[in-house]
Amino acid sequence: MSYHYRSWGLNPQIKQIACVLNGATEQDLAGPHKAQKLLAYGCGSSYGDVCLNDEGVLLDSHRLDHFLNFNPDTGVLRCQSGVTLRAINQQLIKYGWFLPVTPGTQNVTLGGAIANDVHGKNHHLAGSFGCHVLKLGLYRSQEGSIECQPDKNAELFRATISGLGLTGFIQWAEIQLKKISSPYLRTEKMVFTGLQEFDALSNDADKAYEYTVAWIDSVAAAKYRGRGVLFCGEHADSSADRRPSKKRILSIPFNAPTGLLSYPVIKTFNLAYYNMHRLTSSKALTYYEPFFYPLDSLGHWNRLYGKKGLYQYQCVIPAEGGVEVVEELLAICAHYRQGSFLSVLKKFGSIKSPGMLSFPRPGYTLALDFRNLGESTLKLFSALDKVVFANQGALYPAKDARMSREGFRQSFIETERFKNYIDPLFSSNFMRRVII
Amino acid sequence: MTPAVVIIGATSAIAEQISRLYAEQGAKLFLVGRNEKKLEIISDDLKVRGAACVATIAMDLTDTRLHAKLVEQAVSFLGDITHLYVAHGTLADNEACENNPQLAMTEITLNLNSPVSLLLHFAGRFRTQQYGTIAVISSVAGDRGRQSNYIYGAAKGGLSVFLQGLRNRLYVDNIHVATVKPGFVDTPMTTDFKKGMMWVSAKKAAKLTVYGVDKKRNVIYVPGFWRFIMLIILHIPEFIFKRLKL
Numbered sequence: 001m002s003y004h005y006r007s008w009g010l011n012p013q014i015k016q017i018a019c020v021l022n023g024a025t026e027q028d029l030a031g032p033h034k035a036q037k038l039l040a041y042g043c044g045s046s047y048g049d050v051c052l053n054d055e056g057v058l059l060d061s062h063r064l065d066h067f068l069n070f071n072p073d074t075g076v077l078r079c080q081s082g083v084t085l086r087a088i089n090q091q092l093i094k095y096g097w098f099l100p101v102t103p104g105t106q107n108v109t110l111g112g113a114i115a116n117d118v119h120g121k122n123h124h125l126a127g128s129f130g131c132h133v134l135k136l137g138l139y140r141s142q143e144g145s146i147e148c149q150p151d152k153n154a155e156l157f158r159a160t161i162s163g164l165g166l167t168g169f170i171q172w173a174e175i176q177l178k179k180i181s182s183p184y185l186r187t188e189k190m191v192f193t194g195l196q197e198f199d200a201l202s203n204d205a206d207k208a209y210e211y212t213v214a215w216i217d218s219v220a221a222a223k224y225r226g227r228g229v230l231f232c233g234e235h236a237d238s239s240a241d242r243r244p245s246k247k248r249i250l251s252i253p254f255n256a257p258t259g260l261l262s263y264p265v266i267k268t269f270n271l272a273y274y275n276m277h278r279l280t281s282s283k284a285l286t287y288y289e290p291f292f293y294p295l296d297s298l299g300h301w302n303r304l305y306g307k308k309g310l311y312q313y314q315c316v317i318p319a320e321g322g323v324e325v326v327e328e329l330l331a332i333c334a335h336y337r338q339g340s341f342l343s344v345l346k347k348f349g350s351i352k353s354p355g356m357l358s359f360p361r362p363g364y365t366l367a368l369d370f371r372n373l374g375e376s377t378l379k380l381f382s383a384l385d386k387v388v389f390a391n392q393g394a395l396y397p398a399k400d401a402r403m404s405r406e407g408f409r410q411s412f413i414e415t416e417r418f419k420n421y422i423d424p425l426f427s428s429n430f431m432r433r434v435i436i
Numbered sequence: 437m438t439p440a441v442v443i444i445g446a447t448s449a450i451a452e453q454i455s456r457l458y459a460e461q462g463a464k465l466f467l468v469g470r471n472e473k474k475l476e477i478i479s480d481d482l483k484v485r486g487a488a489c490v491a492t493i494a495m496d497l498t499d500t501r502l503h504a505k506l507v508e509q510a511v512s513f514l515g516d517i518t519h520l521y522v523a524h525g526t527l528a529d530n531e532a533c534e535n536n537p538q539l540a541m542t543e544i545t546l547n548l549n550s551p552v553s554l555l556l557h558f559a560g561r562f563r564t565q566q567y568g569t570i571a572v573i574s575s576v577a578g579d580r581g582r583q584s585n586y587i588y589g590a591a592k593g594g595l596s597v598f599l600q601g602l603r604n605r606l607y608v609d610n611i612h613v614a615t616v617k618p619g620f621v622d623t624p625m626t627t628d629f630k631k632g633m634m635w636v637s638a639k640k641a642a643k644l645t646v647y648g649v650d651k652k653r654n655v656i657y658v659p660g661f662w663r664f665i666m667l668i669i670l671h672i673p674e675f676i677f678k679r680l681k682l
Contacts, residue, residue, distance in 0.1 A: 063624070066477050066478065067485065091460075092486060
């Protein structure tokens with residue numbers, strides 16, 4: 001097995017030097033790379049450059065995959081930062097506990113989930129991942145290991161949640177899991193023909209369902225613009241238990257030719273996807289993996305975008321008048337004739353994360369994938385940026401490889417305060433590009 | 437029946453992944469290793485993963501005088517032992533060993549003398565039980581001596597021959613002995629190697645090992661393609677082989 005230290009977008013492609021950690025003690029962390037700039041690297045599932053550090057060394061945490069303690073009565077789990085969300089699900093569902101918040105892939109380490117303060121389909125009820133972190137152990141180059149929690153080293157705790165790995169190395173963390181009675185979900189999908197309809201459906205579904213997220217046909221002709229499918233789900237009760245179906249169907253072995261996901265292909269796919277859902281039944285009992293992690297069943301799907309990789313553009317637009325803004329964004333994509341293979345829309349709730357650089361905030365979040373076509377894709381993003389920032393929106397660092405310093409500052413008002421907590425020995429390409 | 441498993445060299449990457457597979461079955465585990473702190477972390481981890489109970493013993497495995505007592509400790513904790521995995525070993529730099537014969541002796545003590553002594557002690561226990569499985573991690577390096585790692589290879593080769601004999605002897609007692617021969621496995625032991633297509637993760641290696649053990653295979657190459665590679669390597673005539681840079 002070889003280690004390729006890339007981000008999920010395969011872009012930027014910069015040579016990385018890494019050191020695989022065999023332990024999470026102070027000696028392990030202070031050891032061989034004392035004078036270099038450090039950055040934790042987990043699964044490399046962030047899209048851009050928050051997980052890259054070409055002026056220093058990546059601390060690969062994949063071997064720090066030990067559970068430290070679990071209380072099956074309270075659901076409090078403590079583990080090392082390299083434990084993946086997949087491992088947490090696999091091991092703890094049997095005790096009837098589940099992740100309180102989960103992103104769209106389980107190939108994420110606990111450390112990465114905290115550092116990017118990830119969110120999921122239940123944001124309207126549960127907030128972001130950081131809302132469920134009880135404690136964390138942080139290695140700082142000057143002070144050594146420090147325990148942080150909401151009422152102890154509180155500011156450092158706030159800076160580390162959503163801190164993009166810059167406040168030090170997260171050695172372990174304690175999180176509160178959520179009690180469930182079955183690994184199955186009762187799911188429902190609802191087709192909508194426009195964003196106004198989405199908004200009405202989503203507002204109702206958020207009251208009825210724990211999990212909601214919508215897929216949007218981003219390349220539909222103007223009169224169909226904003227059509228899509230709203231997916232809803234809630235944990236089933238124990239009577240729903242069945243044997244899970246076998247997962248992991250296939251994996252993309254190498255980069256596809258660059259033209260594979262061209263505009264006509266994406267258009268056809270979106271049309272087919274929309275109609276498939278329009279014509280199939282709407283209520284079902286679904287195992288947690290296909291519901292939460294549909295793309296995980298296609299390993300290395302990022303390779304479909306060819307060797308230049310992809311960009312993801314994820315923004316959040318304040319709720320007030322947000323629907324019109326999202327419509328405008330979709331119109332811009334259509335104008336530039338750049339299609340997004342999978343476009344996702346979700347209405348965030350109002351639960352505030354403790355994280356200083358936390359991305360989720362009340363409003364609509366739209367995530368779009370684009371093939372990296374170089375200059376023309378970047379031009380599209382500038383056009384989108386204008387609309388996003390004119391409407392007090394924000395961009396998501398975990399998905400970003402190109403936002404501007406001004407854009408970052410506009411997105412995160414606590415940037416100046418956050419800077420005080422950056423560890424002098426830690427850095428990332430994202431930090432050099434955008435934060436400092 | 438709940439597996440009751442002894443794992444020697446429990447902090448090694450493959451052994452740890454093997455113990456996770458047993459923990460998920462709710463096994464009772466008895467772990468032996470050198471590093472107490474690491475054993476403690478592994479033991480906590482296995483408990484969360486579902487192990488019924490875990491005991492750890494930190495000791496120097498080259499001290500063969502402690503081996504008899506170790507068997508007693510394992511039996512008093514587990515009762516009957518369903519599986520014994522012997523996985524401890526080191527991979528010293530071959531060139532360093534060539535320049536320092538003392539180092540070579542240490543390498544052979546740890547990779548050959550120590551497991552032989554342990555296995556003879558445990559064999560006695562298994563014979564009284566009249567059932568059980570013994571699996572020992574040897575190496576493809578033991579199949580034929582090559583200039584790049586023949587000292588490690590000699591120890592593993594010796595171990596493989598010993599296991600053939602042990603398998604033969606214990607067959608009548610209903611005890612299965614498996615020789616596990618991993619190829620390139622990505623572990624802390626091989627951190628300094630450049631990794632390519634031939635490498636597998638410790639997790640994969642563990643899965644293949646336990647699968648082979650459950651199927652009562654005698655010699656388990658990990659992954660299986662190494663059987664063919666080694667078949668070819670074994671059949672190269674010596675007068676050609678000695679000229680090769682392998």
